[in-house]
Amino acid sequence: MAMRMHSAAAVRNVDESSASLPESLEVLATRTELAEGQSVYRAGDVADTWYRLVSGAAFECIQMADGRRQIVDFLLPGDLFGFCSHARHESSVEILVDGTVLKEYPRYQAEDLATIDADVARALRQQAFKAIERLQSRMVLLGRTNALEKVSAFLLEMSERTSVGASDDLVLPMSRYDVADYLAIAVETVSRTLTTLKARGAIVLANSRHMRIMDRRVLEGWVASRKVHLAAAEAGQQRPMDLGFGRARPIA
Amino acid sequence: MAMRMHSAAAVRNVDESSASLPESLEVLATRTELAEGQSVYRAGDVADTWYRLVSGAAFECIQMADGRRQIVDFLLPGDLFGFCSHARHESSVEILVDGTVLKEYPRYQAEDLATIDADVARALRQQAFKAIERLQSRMVLLGRTNALEKVSAFLLEMSERTSVGASDDLVLPMSRYDVADYLAIAVETVSRTLTTLKARGAIVLANSRHMRIMDRRVLEGWVASRKVHLAAAEAGQQRPMDLGFGRARPIA
DNA sequence: CGTGGGGTTGATATAGTTCAAACTCTGTGG
DNA sequence: CCACAGAGTTTGAACTATATCAACCCCACG
Numbered sequence: 001m002a003m004r005m006h007s008a009a010a011v012r013n014v015d016e017s018s019a020s021l022p023e024s025l026e027v028l029a030t031r032t033e034l035a036e037g038q039s040v041y042r043a044g045d046v047a048d049t050w051y052r053l054v055s056g057a058a059f060e061c062i063q064m065a066d067g068r069r070q071i072v073d074f075l076l077p078g079d080l081f082g083f084c085s086h087a088r089h090e091s092s093v094e095i096l097v098d099g100t101v102l103k104e105y106p107r108y109q110a111e112d113l114a115t116i117d118a119d120v121a122r123a124l125r126q127q128a129f130k131a132i133e134r135l136q137s138r139m140v141l142l143g144r145t146n147a148l149e150k151v152s153a154f155l156l157e158m159s160e161r162t163s164v165g166a167s168d169d170l171v172l173p174m175s176r177y178d179v180a181d182y183l184a185i186a187v188e189t190v191s192r193t194l195t196t197l198k199a200r201g202a203i204v205l206a207n208s209r210h211m212r213i214m215d216r217r218v219l220e221g222w223v224a225s226r227k228v229h230l231a232a233a234e235a236g237q238q239r240p241m242d243l244g245f246g247r248a249r250p251i252a
Numbered sequence: 253m254a255m256r257m258h259s260a261a262a263v264r265n266v267d268e269s270s271a272s273l274p275e276s277l278e279v280l281a282t283r284t285e286l287a288e289g290q291s292v293y294r295a296g297d298v299a300d301t302w303y304r305l306v307s308g309a310a311f312e313c314i315q316m317a318d319g320r321r322q323i324v325d326f327l328l329p330g331d332l333f334g335f336c337s338h339a340r341h342e343s344s345v346e347i348l349v350d351g352t353v354l355k356e357y358p359r360y361q362a363e364d365l366a367t368i369d370a371d372v373a374r375a376l377r378q379q380a381f382k383a384i385e386r387l388q389s390r391m392v393l394l395g396r397t398n399a400l401e402k403v404s405a406f407l408l409e410m411s412e413r414t415s416v417g418a419s420d421d422l423v424l425p426m427s428r429y430d431v432a433d434y435l436a437i438a439v440e441t442v443s444r445t446l447t448t449l450k451a452r453g454a455i456v457l458a459n460s461r462h463m464r465i466m467d468r469r470v471l472e473g474w475v476a477s478r479k480v481h482l483a484a485a486e487a488g489q490q491r492p493m494d495l496g497f498g499r500a501r502p503i504a
Numbered sequence: 505c506g507t508g509g510g511g512t513t514g515a516t517a518t519a520g521t522t523c524a525a526a527c528t529c530t531g532t533g534g
Numbered sequence: 535c536c537a538c539a540g541a542g543t544t545t546g547a548a549c550t551a552t553a554t555c556a557a558c559c560c561c562a563c564g
Contacts (some may be wrong), residue, residue: 062392070392085381091388115374118367125366125373128380129337135387136343140314140322142394143436146551176511184395186553191512208511208560398519428543438521443544459529460543 021052021080022119025110029103040082040093040102047084048107051093053077056100057173060093061181071182073134074174076161080127082107096173142184145223150183151193152222155203159213168213176208273304273332274371277362281355292334292345292354299336300359303345305329308352309425312345313433323434325386326426328413332379334359348425394436397475402435403445404474407455411465420465428460 031054034040040051043063058075072091075081081093114121141153159170172179180187197203202218205211213219283306286292292303295315310327324343327333333345366373393405411422424431432439449455454470457463465471 062388064392064396068396070395072388072391083381083384085378085385090385111374114377115370118373121366121370121373121377122363125377125380126337128377128384129335131384132335132380132387133337133342135384135391136314136324139324139387139391139394140316142391143322144316144320175509187510188512188554189552192552195512427541439543440522440545441520444520447544 021123022117024117025105025113025120025123026103028105028109028113031101031103033099033101034095036095036098036100038095040095041089042092043089045089047082047087047089049082050080050105050107050110051082052103052105053079053081054101054103056098056102057096058093058100058102059096059174059178059182060091062091069181070184071178073138074158074161074178074182076173080131083128083131096178147183147185147189147193148196148222150185151179151190151197152202152219154179154183155197155211155213156216156219156223168216170211170213172209172211274369274375276369277357277365277372277375278355280357280361280365283353283355285351285353286347288347288350288352290347292347293341294344295341297341299334299339299341301334302332302357302359302362303334304355304357305331305333306353306355308350308354309348310345310352310354311348311426311430311434312343314343321433322436323430325390326410326413326430326434328425332383335380335383348430399435399437399441399445400448400474402437403431403442403449404454404471406431406435407449407463407465408468408471408475420468422463422465424461424463 029052034056040058041047041049053075055077059071060073060075060081061069061071063069073079073081074096075093082089084090110120110124114124141150145153155170158172159168162170162173174182176187176190180190183190194203194205197218198205200218202215203211203213281304286308292310293299293301305327307329311323312325312327312333313321313323315321325331325333326348327345334341336342362372362376366376393402397405407422410424411420414422414425426434428439428442432442435442446455446457449470450457452470454467455463455465
């Protein structure tokens with residue numbers, strides 16, 4: 001099971017910082033450290049715990065009847081997960097890198113606390129709303145868009161989520177297979193697309209997981225799936241720049 | 253703008269029933285009736301209201317820079333929407349059928365109420381969790397799966413969400429274009445796929461929006477994207493039945 | 505040094521997009 | 535009341551992006 005270690009994924013730690021969970025909730029938490037390949041929970045398990053990833057990385061996925069899987073989200077430091085409106089989980093969560101640390105919050109204790117502490121309730125609601133928005137953005141990406149758009153947007157997303165500052169260095173904690181199941185394209189297509197982006201000078205690969213973004217513009221140029229009001233805010237010539245064979249549809 | 257009326261979409265009313273919002277929240281609500289084509293809110297609008305659709309139908313969509321749009325959700329009676337973690341909306345909501353009724357809840361009053369009334373807080377959280385699960389299921393559908401799977405799953409979803417009892421009659425409140433933008437496939441593909449399903453005896457079309465499901469099994473047979481533990485529960489021979497040219501991948 | 509998982513690259517097949525045209529239905533105006 | 539108009543829908547034909555199949559490379563590890 002355990003694969004060999006790639007250059008220990010340089011994902012920042014977010015201990016108390018970005019997550020912004022009230023202290024009253026934090027005292028309920030238990031700390032756990034897990035190894036690569038271990039699962040936090042599986043589809044069908046009782047959903048009696050919420051989690052927050054402190055360091056490392058994981059993914060949440062849904063297994064399908066025919067053996068395929070869809071990775072629904074990559075979990076990075078600060079992310080809250082394990083929410084479920086039922087008694088049992090519909091998805092599974094698996095650890096991507098050795099030594100991933102997470103905090104566990106007993107669900108019913110936390111819910112009880114939320115009935116008493118309005119701050120806790122608000123924080124939870126806020127986290128849920130954020131999750132909804134992230135899912136919606138991801139739907140846009142999954143739905144439309146071609147492989148170049150998907151991979152470009154993926155790199156930008158990961159860059160934004162994992163980098164400490166505005167670094168252009170990017171270390172992916174997941175394999176090409178994982179990326180493929182996240183973007184819902186074949187591994188081969190992921191690989192080919194990265195090669196294309198490399199050829200266009202958008203990125204440079206140190207090794208398969210470690211890359212540097214050389215030209216964000218090229219990546220952004222492919223992402224037509226930006227929401228309009230955001231795109232509009234960028235002013236100027238933001239029409240998807242012609243990269244040689246671009247064929248953005250006529251603007252309605 | 254206003255298109256002609258199709259046989260007034262037979263969508264059930266869910267007045268106080270399924271929604272299960274606490275009475276204390278309900279007293280804040282305002283009732284509004286809207287016509288087809290009107291928008292409830294647009295991307296960029298201030299998000300100071302939550303909504304619940306009482307009767308009729310609407311859709312939530314995200315407009316993209318190149319003119320395409322992704323329909324993120326169809327809203328049917330009982331559905332709560334308008335949640336937003338920011339101050340402004342990232343998506344738009346448009347009415348699909350004339351005379352759609354919705355209730356409006358002032359966001360900040362509702363949030364204040366949630367800090368006092370734990371029932372309100374719990375109901376909101378629960379609704380948010382449900383929304384997350386629905387979005388995840390939809391991601392699975394969008395991501396993988398071919399046109400037949402998408403359309404079949406769509407019909408089953410709509411049948412489940414709109415029918416009062418276990419009726420096999422299905423009246424779609426939306427156009428083929430809307431379906432296409434929901435499933436992220438071309439209109440032509442939607443049309444062709446429906447024709448295929450008709451030819452296979454899965455459905456019968458009264459008119460373009462009104463159909464009857466003749467053989468649920470055929471539809472379900474295409475939906476390999478069922479989650480495993482659900483599919484497993486169905487026991488027996490649930491391997492995607494051979495419909496002539498099925499080509500489910502080998503089971504890992 | 506061999507093994508095996510991950511990754512890349514190539515050749516081929518195909519599902520779905522795109523372009524184009526015809527058809528259906530409903531509402532409108534002469 | 536019928537003809538016209540136009541959106542919505544269906545069907546056809548050609549094209550293409552991506553999946554699929556297959557080979558190969560690379561590197562860590564035993």
